[in-house]
Amino acid sequence: MSPARRYWLMKSEPEECSIDDALAAPETTVPWTGVRNYQARNFMRDQMQVGDGVLFYHSSCAEPGIAGLARVASGTRPDPTQFDAASPYFDPKSPPAAPRWLLLDVQALRKTRVISLAELRAQPELADMTVLQRGNRLSITEVTPAQWHFIESRLLSGA
Template sequence: MRYWLMKAEPEELGIADLAALPSQTVGWYGVRNYQARNFMRDQMQIGDRVLFYHAGGKQPGVAGIVEVCSGAYPDPTQFDPSSPYYDPKSKPEAPRWQQVDVRFLKQTRYLSLNAMREAPELEGMLLLARGNRLSITPVEPSHWRAVMALLGETA
């Protein structure tokens, strides 16, 4: 099993929104960075655990835990001219952008980015790297365990 952090804008999809969906599952659409796309396409596996991160607002941070519940498949928003994620250069026969489905597991207490920066056990975590703006990053098992401990959760 691998561990990941996936950023969402809480105004668009927050952890509570995901928990309220009938299936508690959503396609992780709208990723338009090649490295983040490659993580989904080439490395994510069903059952991988994910830190659900609220990226927007005054205090970004981890808000919950989800799991990957599908393999990668073409993101339909790339073909929809009315979508903000539309990509006119992407074609159904050669899609550029992928998504995976994630399933809600748990809403946790909120762990702010500032609190994570202050935790010495998270030194080296990609999220905390200077200049990192990726919406999806791998999380080392040691960092996963440290975040779980900070959240008061079992790893």
């Protein structure tokens, strides 16, 4: 018996990789590079599986919010940006023989209307959503099945 499907919210700055960029990528698959938080890395390493649902979230932009739907498309592997001294994600303390940082591939499925942070906050059904919690800055957070289905059926049904 296969494990239950899980759901995630993954933040990306649109200047780095937007939902449009992901949809235009070969096979609509992009490597999720630059994760430099241990908890987010551990989600990728220990819990995320191929086929899991992803809310593709634009952050650090004029209108932050959910901008599309995607899925986890691969298992993890070392993130090469940690070894590239020219990369903003370079980590001199991460040796190639024992890499500290991982990535996985995400496949964009479709662009949606932007569901803003304010709109998410206005939904009582989403009050416990991790991205809405004060002080949360993680780039990858879990989304409960109930939250996923609410967003998909109530907020995106007309998108």
